[in-house]
Amino acid sequence: MAKKQFKAESKRLLDLMINSIYTHKEIFIRELISNASDAIDKSYYKSLTDTNINFNKDDFFIRISADKEDRTLTISDTGIGMTKEELESNLGTIAKSGSFDFKEKNETKDGIDIIGQFGVGFYSAFMVSDLVIVTSKALGSDTAYKWQSSGADGYSIEPCEKETTGTQITLKIKPNTDDNNYDEYLDEYNLKSLVKKYSDFIKYPIKMNVVKKKLKEDSEKEKEDSEKEYEEYIEDETLNSMVPIWRRNKSELKPEDYDNFYMDKHFGYEKPLKYIHASIEGITSYNAIMYIPAKAQYDFYTKEFEKGLELYSNGVMIMNKCSDLLPDYFSFVQGLVDSADLSLNISRELLQHDRQLQFIAKKIKEKIKSELLSMQRDEREKYNEFFNNFGRTLKYGIYQGWGANKEILQDLLMFYSSSEKNLVTLDEYISRMKEDQKYIYYATGDTNDKISKLPQTEVVLDKGYEILYFTDEIDEFAIKMLMNYKEKEFKSVSSSDLGIEPDEKESEEEKEDNKDIFNYMKDSLKGKVKEVRASKRLKNHPVCLASEGELSIEMEKVLSAMPDNKGDIHAAKILEINTSHEVFDKLKNSFNGDKEKLKKLTNVLYNQALLIEGLTIEDPVQYANDICELLQ
Numbered sequence: 001m002a003k004k005q006f007k008a009e010s011k012r013l014l015d016l017m018i019n020s021i022y023t024h025k026e027i028f029i030r031e032l033i034s035n036a037s038d039a040i041d042k043s044y045y046k047s048l049t050d051t052n053i054n055f056n057k058d059d060f061f062i063r064i065s066a067d068k069e070d071r072t073l074t075i076s077d078t079g080i081g082m083t084k085e086e087l088e089s090n091l092g093t094i095a096k097s098g099s100f101d102f103k104e105k106n107e108t109k110d111g112i113d114i115i116g117q118f119g120v121g122f123y124s125a126f127m128v129s130d131l132v133i134v135t136s137k138a139l140g141s142d143t144a145y146k147w148q149s150s151g152a153d154g155y156s157i158e159p160c161e162k163e164t165t166g167t168q169i170t171l172k173i174k175p176n177t178d179d180n181n182y183d184e185y186l187d188e189y190n191l192k193s194l195v196k197k198y199s200d201f202i203k204y205p206i207k208m209n210v211v212k213k214k215l216k217e218d219s220e221k222e223k224e225d226s227e228k229e230y231e232e233y234i235e236d237e238t239l240n241s242m243v244p245i246w247r248r249n250k251s252e253l254k255p256e257d258y259d260n261f262y263m264d265k266h267f268g269y270e271k272p273l274k275y276i277h278a279s280i281e282g283i284t285s286y287n288a289i290m291y292i293p294a295k296a297q298y299d300f301y302t303k304e305f306e307k308g309l310e311l312y313s314n315g316v317m318i319m320n321k322c323s324d325l326l327p328d329y330f331s332f333v334q335g336l337v338d339s340a341d342l343s344l345n346i347s348r349e350l351l352q353h354d355r356q357l358q359f360i361a362k363k364i365k366e367k368i369k370s371e372l373l374s375m376q377r378d379e380r381e382k383y384n385e386f387f388n389n390f391g392r393t394l395k396y397g398i399y400q401g402w403g404a405n406k407e408i409l410q411d412l413l414m415f416y417s418s419s420e421k422n423l424v425t426l427d428e429y430i431s432r433m434k435e436d437q438k439y440i441y442y443a444t445g446d447t448n449d450k451i452s453k454l455p456q457t458e459v460v461l462d463k464g465y466e467i468l469y470f471t472d473e474i475d476e477f478a479i480k481m482l483m484n485y486k487e488k489e490f491k492s493v494s495s496s497d498l499g500i501e502p503d504e505k506e507s508e509e510e511k512e513d514n515k516d517i518f519n520y521m522k523d524s525l526k527g528k529v530k531e532v533r534a535s536k537r538l539k540n541h542p543v544c545l546a547s548e549g550e551l552s553i554e555m556e557k558v559l560s561a562m563p564d565n566k567g568d569i570h571a572a573k574i575l576e577i578n579t580s581h582e583v584f585d586k587l588k589n590s591f592n593g594d595k596e597k598l599k600k601l602t603n604v605l606y607n608q609a610l611l612i613e614g615l616t617i618e619d620p621v622q623y624a625n626d627i628c629e630l631l632q
């Protein structure tokens with residue numbers, strides 16, 4: 001029997017494909033099962049238009065069997081089969097997809113769709129086997145044919161015996177190597193779990209004869225457990241569950257069903273906080289089930305974490321983690337998407353630039369947002385829990401996108417409020433703003449408690465304005481990207497211009513009087529502050545720091561803590577002195593009498609202001625010495 005050569009480019013492609021397209025060899029099983037499922041779809045489809053063909057549901061199935069001794073794995077189906085010519089053209093030419101031809105010729109009816117639209121899947125068989133034998137009998141044909149090939153050297157076709165219509169593919173599994181344990185493709189347990197993993201929702205039964213054990217009849221009652229005897233028997237088991245939960249009607253499903261599915265899929269070990277079920281019919285149709293986990297995954301904040309949703313094409317899993325379906329700021333979402341409309345090209349593993357996929361991703365993003373917003377509105381406790389776990393990810397989303405994600409994310413943000421003593425949304429803040437209030441005020445610090453004691457907050461609180469507490473490092477950076485919310489600008493309580501008129505204005509005369517002393521103090525601090533001036537915000541405290549310009553003191557703190565910090569990032573600091581405080585009288589007296597003492601007082605006050613801000617003192621020894629001397 002003469003061997004035919006694969007078409008020239010096919011030969012190269014075959015080699016490339018076997019060695020590089022698929023990262024996991026085990027997916028060959030998914031490919032062959034989905035081809036089998038397609039072939040059954042085609043039979044079903046023919047039966048819709050040809051009254052001579054009866055489609056009896058029970059006659060259609062896929063069967064897997066493994067023979068360890070022979071090292072063969074066989075996947076057979078009762079689908080449409082292939083004629084000699086089809087074997088030749090479908091399996092002899094890589095990248096010629098028979099499914100695609102079929103689809104072109106026949107309008108899709110009755111929701112039947114065909115998974116394969118690109119012609120490389122079958123060849124994945126060569127990743128695990130060095131001989132592939134396909135015997136096939138086409139629907140309505142009397143003769144069966146055998147196609148066989150051991151890879152790039154070509155293939156042969158000859159007539160053979162086969163009783164039933166359909167296709168049987170036998171793979172001679174490769175011997176084990178140091179790197180690959182091919183035996184696992186002959187192992188019953190492993191095959192079962194691969195089918196579960198990749199093809200659980202194929203709509204036809206995938207059957208396998210499975211060895212089971214039962215108690216021998218006479219061994220049942222009398223004997224002790226250890227003495228009981230078992231016997232093996234064979235059961236024809238259906239390995240897949242066939243109807244995926246996401247294709248079922250929402251009204252049939254209970255919350256427990258979603259929770260169970262979450263656990264079954266090992267998305268997490270705890271009940272999810274929320275499930276989202278989306279069924280979209282349109283130019284691009286898809287079903288999605290997504291979950292907001294109750295807690296961040298154990299590796300969520302590590303480099304190893306991989307975001308993404310499982311991607312199915314018509315019930316066949318084509319990607320374990322499709323990262324293109326989720327923006328980074330929703331990376332905590334878990335779940336899956338199934339669509340029959342994905343135009344798959346080259347490989348099921350290379351989908352990135354697919355337009356349909358981008359469309360689905362956009363819709364999914366909007367759906368997640370609207371579900372989160374309704375949780376925020378109707379289930380505030382739950383939302384708070386969500387936000388405590390994942391709020392930081394949303395804020396990073398605003399920061400990383402340089403504000404581009406503002407529209408989608410800003411309403412999801414929450415901050416602790418000085419007046420509500422709870423997390424509030426920006427919209428809620430705005431709704432409570434006083435008539436004369438120009439800005440959305442915020443204060444930064446390590447904890448809510450520390451912020452509540454900041455001297456800078458006094459004047460804002462005195463005006464009856466609410467303050468948002470920023471305790472996450474990212475907060476102020478994210479807000480800088482937002483710039484404003486509903487046309488209200490954000491303003492740090494430490495900024496030099498608060499937009500609040502003080503009750504008692506410093507008279508021009510006083511200003512002139514104090515100018516010299518403040519200049520002296522500034523000089524004695526040797527460039528550490530940009531200015532020393534009378535504070536308009538302090539009530540009870542003698543001193544505080546304010547900042548001028550884009551970089552705040554809090555941002556300086558965060559940036560200085562970065563590993564690549566060179567110590568050159570400094571906010572423009574202003575030392576504010578409360579001129580109504582008795583400490584100021586001491587400063588004035590020293591200025592007129594003992595300038596050395598004023599230097600010490602200035603250094604102490606400056607360092608106190610640093611401490612209040614949570615900054616470190618540059619020279620603690622000097623600070624301690626100055627205090628000691630002043631006490632003497």
Ligand SMILES: Nc1ncnc2c1ncn2[C@@H]1O[C@H](COP(=O)(O)OP(=O)(O)OP(=O)(O)O)[C@@H](O)[C@H]1O
Pocket residue numbers: 031035036038039077079080081082090091096097098099100115116117118119120121122123166167
């Ligand atoms: N079990 C089968 N029964 C009938 N025809 C089959 C079977 N397996 C493969 N074929 C035919 O061989 C063609 C090539 O298969 P192959 O898996 O390489 O590509 P495909 O299924 O079209 O696309 P995909 O890359 O998505 O699998 C198929 O389109 C189909 O016509």
